[in-house]
Amino acid sequence: ETGVTQSPTHLIKTRGQQVTLRCSSQSGHNTVSWYQQALGQGPQFIFQYYREEENGRGNFPPRFSGLQFPNYSSELNVNALELDDSALYLCASSLEGTNEQFFGPGTRLTVL
Amino acid sequence: AQSVSQHNHHVILSEAASLELGCNYSYGGTVNLFWYVQYPGQHLQLLLKYFSGDPLVKGIKGFEAEFIKSKFSFNLRKPSVQWSDTAEYFCAVGNTGGFKTIFGAGTRLFVKA
Numbered sequence: 001e002t003g004v005t006q007s008p009t010h011l012i013k014t015r016g017q018q019v020t021l022r023c024s025s026q027s028g029h030n031t032v033s034w035y036q037q038a039l040g041q042g043p044q045f046i047f048q049y050y051r052e053e054e055n056g057r058g059n060f061p062p063r064f065s066g067l068q069f070p071n072y073s074s075e076l077n078v079n080a081l082e083l084d085d086s087a088l089y090l091c092a093s094s095l096e097g098t099n100e101q102f103f104g105p106g107t108r109l110t111v112l
Numbered sequence: 113a114q115s116v117s118q119h120n121h122h123v124i125l126s127e128a129a130s131l132e133l134g135c136n137y138s139y140g141g142t143v144n145l146f147w148y149v150q151y152p153g154q155h156l157q158l159l160l161k162y163f164s165g166d167p168l169v170k171g172i173k174g175f176e177a178e179f180i181k182s183k184f185s186f187n188l189r190k191p192s193v194q195w196s197d198t199a200e201y202f203c204a205v206g207n208t209g210g211f212k213t214i215f216g217a218g219t220r221l222f223v224k225a
Contacts, residue, residue: 033213042116042202042215043156056211090156099144099206099213103156 004093004104012110018079021107023091025072031055032074033101034066035090043090049074050096078109086111114139116205118216125193126224133188133219135203145186146204146213147177156202162186173197195225 005024013019025032031050035043045058049068063079072093078085088108092101119134137143147159160171167179177188186203200220206213 035215040217042204042217045212045214048211058212092156099211100146100158100161101213102158103148105155 004091004102006089006091006104006107008107009105010108010110012112013081014112015081015083017081017111018077019081019109021076021078021089021091021109023074023076023093023104025074025091025093026102028095029093029102030072030096031094032068032072033092033094034074034076035092036060036085037088037090037106039087046076081111083111085109114205114212114214116203116214116216118201118203118219120219121217122220122222124222124224127195128192129223131188131190131193131197131221133201133203133221135186135188135216137184137186137203137205137214139205139207139214141207144206145177145179146206147171147175147186147188148202148204148215149199150202150218151199159188159201193221193223195223197221198223 007022033048034046037043046060047057048055052068065077068074088106090106091104094101115138117136145162148156149159150156162169162179170176175190200218202218203216
């Protein structure tokens, strides 16, 4: 059984740029959630995808968007990066209708 | 508003001491409750979960948690901590539909050998 993987591990961008983060879900999991974890904070829910559709969203602006693919891999896209977007971005996969989530190692994004 | 409050941000214990980490939540409807752990250099892992039934749930590595509905609490306990329990612990709440899990800010536990 393959766990949740994320790429890249680290990323440095400048303000105003765009970034794409990738996640490969655990085998058989059809739901993926993305979280932002700022330093010293708990993970904050960005959005969830189920069957390639956004299934709910937290308090994040539209410049945070996502995609889920038929093979259940997914992307998080952030446009017009701001300094406050610097954080660890976590992907978590789960089975439909449950919220027992399995987390990836995260992508550390630094915005300069 | 939905929220999760963890009472302590930092806890320092000696080995063999007992541990209790507090967690209170504000979340409408029927909830699922979780404790996750993040060991140094590792990713978040599920420690234990409560969906329904016996409010005292047991997880991995000797941890347990008690759901007290009337107090909106889900405190984590371990009778005797080990140095290897040094980690950050997160309480989380989600609805039964599997959508939008809310995490607390975390408690950093340091266990002195």
